[in-house]
Amino acid sequence: MDDVIADPVSSYWENMETRQYTIKKKVSFAGVGLHSGKRVKLTVKPAPDDSGIRFVRSDLDCRVTIPAYVNRVVNTYLATTISEDNVRISTTEHLMAALHGMGIDNALIELNNNEVPIMDGSAAPFTRMLHKVDRKRQKAAKKVLKIKKEISWQQNGSEIRMLPYDGLKITCGIDFAHPLIKNQSYTIEITPDSFIKEIASARTFGFLEEVEKLRQNGLALGGSLDNAIVIDESGILNKDGLRFPDEFVRHKVLDLLGDLALLGCPLQGHVIASKAGHTQHLALLKTIADHPECWEFVTFRKNSKKGVFELVAATTRAAGNKILPYLAPPGIELPEAVACSA
Numbered sequence: 377m378d379d380v381i382a383d384p385v386s387s388y389w390e391n392m393e394t395r396q397y398t399i400k401k402k403v404s405f406a407g408v409g410l411h412s413g414k415r416v417k418l419t420v421k422p423a424p425d426d427s428g429i430r431f432v433r434s435d436l437d438c439r440v441t442i443p444a445y446v447n448r449v450v451n452t453y454l455a456t457t458i459s460e461d462n463v464r465i466s467t468t469e470h471l472m473a474a475l476h477g478m479g480i481d482n483a484l485i486e487l488n489n490n491e492v493p494i495m496d497g498s499a500a501p502f503t504r505m506l507h508k509v510d511r512k513r514q515k516a517a518k519k520v521l522k523i524k525k526e527i528s529w530q531q532n533g534s535e536i537r538m539l540p541y542d543g544l545k546i547t548c549g550i551d552f553a554h555p556l557i558k559n560q561s562y563t564i565e566i567t568p569d570s571f572i573k574e575i576a577s578a579r580t581f582g583f584l585e586e587v588e589k590l591r592q593n594g595l596a597l598g599g600s601l602d603n604a605i606v607i608d609e610s611g612i613l614n615k616d617g618l619r620f621p622d623e624f625v626r627h628k629v630l631d632l633l634g635d636l637a638l639l640g641c642p643l644q645g646h647v648i649a650s651k652a653g654h655t656q657h658l659a660l661l662k663t664i665a666d667h668p669e670c671w672e673f674v675t676f677r678k679n680s681k682k683g684v685f686e687l688v689a690a691t692t693r694a695a696g697n698k699i700l701p702y703l704a705p706p707g708i709e710l711p712e713a714v715a716c717s718a
């Protein structure tokens with residue numbers, strides 16, 4: 377094992393969390409699925425060290441548990457869907473973003489239907505309740521996937537780059553022809569506090585004419601002005617307007633965080649995404665799997681006298697052999713990586 381003493385002066389190292397977290401007690405939510413329109417009850421329960429985030433359908437006899445890993449992703453059209461043994465859970469991204477953003481590593485999520493409830497279209501209802509029940513620190517060290525060399529992916533005008541960085545920083549850029557949105561860019565250093573304050577309450581959005589088309593195709597059946605920002609040529613149809621002037625791009629940060637959580641562990645790096653959605657996020661995760669020389673797993677240990685020790689938890693080769701299958705999503709059509717500057 378290599379020991380590296382990380383720079384102890386920056387506030388990042390002072391505030392960093394070195395151990396895993398779950399929640400202190402279970403918490404339940406009820407709502408409708410955005411696409412299915414079906415009512416669903418969801419319960420987030422505490423889970424043991426190193427168990428990760430797992431989903432289970434309480435309405436089925438088979439009780440299949442679906443680990444929230446990228447290799448369980450079967451669909452990225454409009455939302456992220458995971459599956460195991462033909463049991464599916466869709467629209468996982470906002471709840472996964474809430475858990476990831478709040479630094480919750482381990483949880484068991486039970487739901488009695490096939491789609492995570494959309495709530496108000498953001499992650500705020502989840503974060504509010506998770507914050508209320510509070511996090512519980514666990515014994516095991518957080519195992520972090522640390523970007524050591526730049527990884528980049530681009531195709532058809534979309535681009536995502538990952539750079540080495542002490543912490544998790546996200547930059548998202550969007551470019552829509554609509555005059556209300558146009559070019560927006562947003563950068564944030566993700567901590568539980570900054571996530572709750574700046575990102576969690578940003579809602580999903582859609583264009584009225586597209587929503588009507590989706591409905592004709594049996595999608596967005598649960599969508600309404602109570603759970604999405606809806607825009608037509610003249611403006612925003614929601615009578616209370618926006619929660620942030622740049623709520624659209626903030627929601628893109630939220631979606632990206634939710635999909636990055638499918639790595640199954642926290643990430644250390646700066647992710648810069650331009651014109652990306654769920655399909656592009658998954659292509660990035662596949663690119664990470666294709667380039668194990670660009671990252672490694674590390675844990676951190678604090679020492680009050682000497683600062684922070686960075687311990688290589690496993691060499692990438694050893695960890696990679698075990699973890700790579702989880703990072704490579706099979707059975708799903710993804711755009712091929714066309715650039716990697718490793």
Ligand SMILES: [Zn+2]
Binds near residue numbers: 469627631
């Ligand atoms: Zn979303």
